[in-house]
Amino acid sequence: MAKFVLEVTRLGFSLMQTVSPHLAGEAAFRLFCRTPSVKPKGGKAKAAHAAGVARLAGAERFLLPVEGRRAHAYRLNGGAIGRRKRYLVTHGWGSGMTYMADLVTMLADTGAEVIGLDFPGHGRAGGRFLHMGLAVKAIAAAEARFGRFDAVIGHSFGGAALMVSASAILPDVKPVSAERMVLIGSPSEMQWLFTDFGRMLRLKPSAQAALENVVQRITGRRLEDFDAGKTAAGIGKPVLVIHAEDDKEVSAAHARRYAASGGQVRLSWANGFGHRRIISAAPVLGKVAAFLAEEDIKKPAEIIPIFELPARRASV
Incomplete structure (x- = not known):
């Protein structure tokens, strides 16, 4: 502002x-709840947006009704014959699938059916309004339309929305039923946002x-x-948390809270990539792909560094 x-x-x-x-x-x-304009500002944002549009040009597109508003979904590898994994990808506040195109297309290259969800007020969904309740209902609408997901992957606000959904925090909204989750640069609770x-x-x-x-x-x-850091262990499924200690938008303390919840939560640092570059960084994409390819996870929570860089504590 x-x-x-x-x-x-x-x-x-x-x-x-x-x-x-x-x-x-x-x-x-x-x-x-007023969302930013979807028009990219600045040269880098315009270039990233144009590249994302080009990479998603061949995807199918769907509009999903969400409580009087609508979400938008891209589908890659849809309609193929035979069983294949199905993944859902969600974005952060003020973002959209065009900025997540590297992640979305990497997942599609594994042969999986990939659903990239633009929340209300973002991307191609239209509108300028979103809150956590609407985001969780958009996730439920995506599962109702495309079927059960093998895994869900979310960045920032989108990761928090996935955890809120999986934790069944909202009454009367069906929780997402994926077998495993990936949270990238995601907050663990919402109080700090309202306080700030x-x-x-x-x-x-x-x-x-x-x-x-x-x-x-x-x-x-x-x-x-809305404290996903307390409920992460209780969902009973493997969760990979990827975060950068130099993230200046979502403090690394949120990642540590997720890791401290125990259960099947893993924490992997991606230092040096901040809050936005992390979603397209090659080491991060590789870690996501490897995690989703695992057949079974029975390990306790552990710290898995992607690579070594001097630790830096990020501010909120």
Whole structure:
């Protein structure tokens, strides 16, 4: 948010919360859920987007209804005769499948059927609105349309949405039933995002509480219930967590929380790739492919470095 726009927004919320903390909280939630424009900004983003569009040009496309909105799905290797693995890929906030094309096409090259899901408000889905509840329902819509997934792979917000789904945190939404999961640069809980957002807008405690209460009203669960770091071990399936300690958008502490949950959770560091380059880095793609190719995983949680670089702790 540009500095001038942020100052004007802060002034508006300052006045609004003085009159009604409840209305300020409601307005803050709508702003929190507003997604960025899908148009790439800057030369690098435009080049990455164009390359992704070209790589996905041959994919089938589907629109999936999601609670009055819609998600969009790409399908590669669909309709082939014979049993093959089926994978679902989800993206981060403000991203989309065109930016995940290296990962999607790598998975398709293994012979698997691959579904790349654009959440509402992203990619080809249209709209400018998304929250975790809608994302989880989009995942359920994808499974209902294409069938059960052998594995699900998500980056950032998309990884968190997959874990929320698999953990059955949302009532009345069928959890994704994949046999294994890959989370790349993904947050383990959501409270920090709301806290940082409220601090950015300079919300008072009463308005902050109203903002967080909207989550419970629309999802049926309190904000603190969205803690995938506590539920990861309980889903009973292998989970590979890949994270960079130099990730400046999602702290490496989230990866450590996942790893500390135990169970069949593995942590693999990909230092040097930050938050965005990690999804197309060759060592990361190789680690994902190797993990999905394993027949059975019975090892306890372990740390598996992709390669050695000086450890750097990232800030949120």
